[in-house]
Amino acid sequence: MSGVAGSVQLLVLGGGGFLGRHIATAAVRAGHDVTVFSRAGTAPVDGVEALAGDRYDDLTALHGRTWDAVLDTFSDPDAVSATASLLSGPVGAYGYVSGMSVYHPAGPAVPGAGDPVRREGEATEDDPLQERSLAKLAAEAALAERFDGPTAILRVGVLVGPHDPTDRFTWWPVRLDRALAGDAERTVLAPGDPDRVVQYTDARDVAEFAVAVLDRRGEGVFDTVGPGRAQPLSAVLDACLRAAGGAPGDVDWVWAGERYLRENLRDVEEEQRPLWFPEDQIPQDAIDASGAIRQGLRFRPAEETARDVLAQLRAEGRTELTAGLDPDRERALVEGWVGV
Ligand SMILES: NC(=O)c1ccc[n+]([C@@H]2O[C@H](COP(=O)([O-])OP(=O)(O)OC[C@H]3O[C@@H](n4cnc5c(N)ncnc54)[C@H](OP(=O)(O)O)[C@@H]3O)[C@@H](O)[C@H]2O)c1
Numbered sequence: 001m002s003g004v005a006g007s008v009q010l011l012v013l014g015g016g017g018f019l020g021r022h023i024a025t026a027a028v029r030a031g032h033d034v035t036v037f038s039r040a041g042t043a044p045v046d047g048v049e050a051l052a053g054d055r056y057d058d059l060t061a062l063h064g065r066t067w068d069a070v071l072d073t074f075s076d077p078d079a080v081s082a083t084a085s086l087l088s089g090p091v092g093a094y095g096y097v098s099g100m101s102v103y104h105p106a107g108p109a110v111p112g113a114g115d116p117v118r119r120e121g122e123a124t125e126d127d128p129l130q131e132r133s134l135a136k137l138a139a140e141a142a143l144a145e146r147f148d149g150p151t152a153i154l155r156v157g158v159l160v161g162p163h164d165p166t167d168r169f170t171w172w173p174v175r176l177d178r179a180l181a182g183d184a185e186r187t188v189l190a191p192g193d194p195d196r197v198v199q200y201t202d203a204r205d206v207a208e209f210a211v212a213v214l215d216r217r218g219e220g221v222f223d224t225v226g227p228g229r230a231q232p233l234s235a236v237l238d239a240c241l242r243a244a245g246g247a248p249g250d251v252d253w254v255w256a257g258e259r260y261l262r263e264n265l266r267d268v269e270e271e272q273r274p275l276w277f278p279e280d281q282i283p284q285d286a287i288d289a290s291g292a293i294r295q296g297l298r299f300r301p302a303e304e305t306a307r308d309v310l311a312q313l314r315a316e317g318r319t320e321l322t323a324g325l326d327p328d329r330e331r332a333l334v335e336g337w338v339g340v
Pocket of ligand 1: 014015020041056073075097100156157
């Protein structure tokens, strides 16, 4: 594989999903020939070949084909083992999307590639990350065992940006846009400590990095969690306000305490909470992405992500969001906190 525009044939397993779509887009933009594989068998963007199949029991569409590289976003270790075996030989390099939660909760405050990872039988009872992290680790191991060729493991964190089905980031520019337009209260509930550093990555940045790594047959483990610099949540929310056309002072932030929110939002799933990760849920202070940054990973500014998600929502005409709070609930939480 040369990395010369037009010469790279890339297969994206899961290429119809949130990250897969951005990987396909980045690869097409780089001039590559892209094939995606999913049950739906539909192309996420123009100019992409789409194959239909099922990771669990139907890989027929991949038989007899060759590609320069494959990028896999799946989590089931047996399914990853099956494609790693099948594609070992017909494919030159294998990239696999894993997660940052694989790091051991008792490890360093700022872990990076090479630090201890989770182990079977060591989770606390209410640890939602243990099971899926062990699956990712088993998939990483299956890949190492079954694929004969360069492998790149991309450990990602919370992914945000256009087409994010969770809307965890999207909710903020939308909420602020509504406030500025007079369609929502200008008093805005914000979670926890304004100075707490928040980590997330625009999926387009991970996608561009993944394509670049596969282009050069990069090998190893890459932590691809942003922002690569200390960015407090208040700075991210200010960037969202600017993206919505506002300026400091246009809204009144009410920063409600961690314990108060935890007690009052028990019924709200993690993925519905907009960029609020309880302190006891993510055990690390941060993830060290310096290795990936040295290899070319770049993080776009929060304001750009916020502008782009607003533009995409407007283009879609979508008004309902997956994450966030309805206005009555938010108002009640603000009143409850201010009265505390
Ligand atoms: N989003 C985040 O914040 C986040 C955070 C940490 C880690 N990750 C990891 O990042 C990776 C990519 O996530 P994503 O958000 O892009 O996922 P996603 O949006 O759920 O996409 C999943 C893709 O896999 C395909 N797929 C699902 N089941 C399949 C099957 N049985 N056979 C063949 N294809 C199948 C789906 O298409 P069909 O349904 O048509 O088959 C779709 O194209 C995942 O490994 C995830 O664990 C994501």
